[in-house]
Amino acid sequence: MIKRVGVLTGGGDCPGLNAVIRAVVRRSIMYGDYEIVGIKYGWRGLVDNLTMPLRREDVRGLLHRGGTILGTSRTNIFKSQDLAAKAIDNYKKLKLDALIAIGGEDTLGAARKLGDMGIKVVGCPKTIDNDLNGTDLTFGFDTAVMIATEAIDRLHTTAESHDRVLVCEVMGRHAGWIATYAGLAGGADAILIPEKPINVDEVCESVLMRSKHGMNFSIIVVAEGAKIAGQEVLASKKIDDFGHVQLGGVGAALAQLIEQKTGFETRVTVLGHIQRGGTPTAFDRILASRYGVAAMDAVHQGHFGVLVGLKGNDIVEVPLAQVSEGIRTVDEKFYEMTKTFWGF
Numbered sequence: 001m002i003k004r005v006g007v008l009t010g011g012g013d014c015p016g017l018n019a020v021i022r023a024v025v026r027r028s029i030m031y032g033d034y035e036i037v038g039i040k041y042g043w044r045g046l047v048d049n050l051t052m053p054l055r056r057e058d059v060r061g062l063l064h065r066g067g068t069i070l071g072t073s074r075t076n077i078f079k080s081q082d083l084a085a086k087a088i089d090n091y092k093k094l095k096l097d098a099l100i101a102i103g104g105e106d107t108l109g110a111a112r113k114l115g116d117m118g119i120k121v122v123g124c125p126k127t128i129d130n131d132l133n134g135t136d137l138t139f140g141f142d143t144a145v146m147i148a149t150e151a152i153d154r155l156h157t158t159a160e161s162h163d164r165v166l167v168c169e170v171m172g173r174h175a176g177w178i179a180t181y182a183g184l185a186g187g188a189d190a191i192l193i194p195e196k197p198i199n200v201d202e203v204c205e206s207v208l209m210r211s212k213h214g215m216n217f218s219i220i221v222v223a224e225g226a227k228i229a230g231q232e233v234l235a236s237k238k239i240d241d242f243g244h245v246q247l248g249g250v251g252a253a254l255a256q257l258i259e260q261k262t263g264f265e266t267r268v269t270v271l272g273h274i275q276r277g278g279t280p281t282a283f284d285r286i287l288a289s290r291y292g293v294a295a296m297d298a299v300h301q302g303h304f305g306v307l308v309g310l311k312g313n314d315i316v317e318v319p320l321a322q323v324s325e326g327i328r329t330v331d332e333k334f335y336e337m338t339k340t341f342w343g344f
Contacts (some may be wrong), residue, residue, distance in 0.1 A: 002097040002120070004035045007054060007297055009068040010042035010075075011108030014126050014140035015280030016288035017068040020102050021057040023292025026070045029056060031300050037094060042103070043110060044075035046087040049153065051094065063285055066278045076106065078113055091119060100295045102126050102137075105323060108307065112320040115305040122298045123307040123320050124291050128276045131175035131327040134318040135309030144171065144275040145212050151271055152186030152219060165207055165258055165266040169251030171275050172223030175329045178275065180338060184219035188344050190218070194225035204261045209343035211264075220258070226250050228257075229330040248272075254332065267302040290315050 009017050021038070028034035038058075040050040052058075052070070061289055062239045077087040091099070098120040101111035104127035111254065115121045125135045128144035132218040148170050159166040168188075170178045176193020183191035189210060190203045207218045225232060233250040252269040280288065288312065294308040294315045304316040 002299060002302075003033065004037055004094070004096050005296075006037045006039050006046075006091070006096045006099045007041050007298045008039035008045060008099070008101055009072045009126070010101065010103035010110075010344040011068050011072060011126070012104070012128075012276060013067050013072055013076075013333045014128055014276050015066050015143035015278065016139035016284040017102060017126065017278065018059075018062040019285050019288035020071065020124055020126075020139070021054065023289040024296045025059045027055070027293045027296035033295070034324065038076050040072045042073040042075055042107065043077045044073040045070075046090055047075065047077060047083055049090045049093070054193040063289075064279050071087060073187070073333065074106070077110055088114070088117065088119070098299045100123070100124060100299065102244070104129070104221060105132060105327065107148070108132070108323045112324060115320060120299075120304040121320070122295050122304060123323070124295045125307060125309055128178065129172055129175055130177040131329065132323060133325050134322040134327050136306045136320040137287065137289060137310050140276060140280070141177065141282045142283040142287075143278075144178050145185065145264075146281055147275050147278075148178055148221075148271060149185040150181035151269070151274075152182060152188060152221065155219055155269060156187070156300070159219060160272065162265070163216040163244075165218045165220065165239060165262070165264045166307040167220045167222060167251045167255045167258070167266060167268040169222050169224055169268060171271070171272045172301065173247060174224070174309065174327050176223040176335075177330055179223040179226075180184040180223050180330050180335060184338050185340070186221070187341070188219045190220045191335075191338050192220070192222040192226045192254070193330055193335065194223055194227065195332075196226075196335065197230055198222075198228050200254070200257050200261065203254075205259060206343035207258065207262050207264060213344070216264070220254070222251055222254055224248060224250060228253055254313075255279050307310070
């Protein structure tokens, strides 16, 4: 019988993580006879045996708090056989009966591998990029879009005052969901995403078209993973545990090209980690709470090797293996629709 359940948060922090943790604990109390063990700093906590209790009093007041009380890291326990063996050994030493892993593609990929090795695991989808297979929405995405949209709204006023082109660089390594949603909501004059190579001439044409109509300013939104001449722009060549390079700088590179080709003074604003900090929106608090409840329900019902995800308005369980089938990218038809508003 399952008694002790571990919970960890891995990868980048994200608005709504604490709401999931709170929901898991509260649901476990409703069922009774469960002990929830918080594993600190993601998979690193399982390797180094770093834990904390998660009781009713430990999760009070968490719903609106950003970040994660458990801490997080980008540790890859499958980077070596020794790390994986140590993580599994500590799982047994902690006398855990099941594990809830809250994270994105990398965290859930590791969770799937543990499941294949006999660990009873349930996944919970987290990423502001909204690019996970198996779910229509990840919590944190709505908050990131709201933050980016507000920033774009503010950029409009200074762009118009100075007759400038302002490039706003947002997060989005492989998928441009934040750029597409925030750009559309914020009235951007061009939206550039990783799924489509940047056509600088098309962007400049949009800027010049506005000028012909008496509007000598433009807002361009670009995802950090968007490619110029087929190449990602890197902030560093350093590679993390999961083989990811550090992106950054596409906004500045694009601004320089736009200024050269149009003659308009062009500046760049990089939102960076602002997008995933602070208080989650009401929508993300609710979605995260639903995921936490569903994850604990899956544990209680003995459903393991699954991800709890959103389909339509229903929370469903899908195989964790589905997460590994690729990323969820922006629909081409939806993206092409945004071009209705370019250059006007």
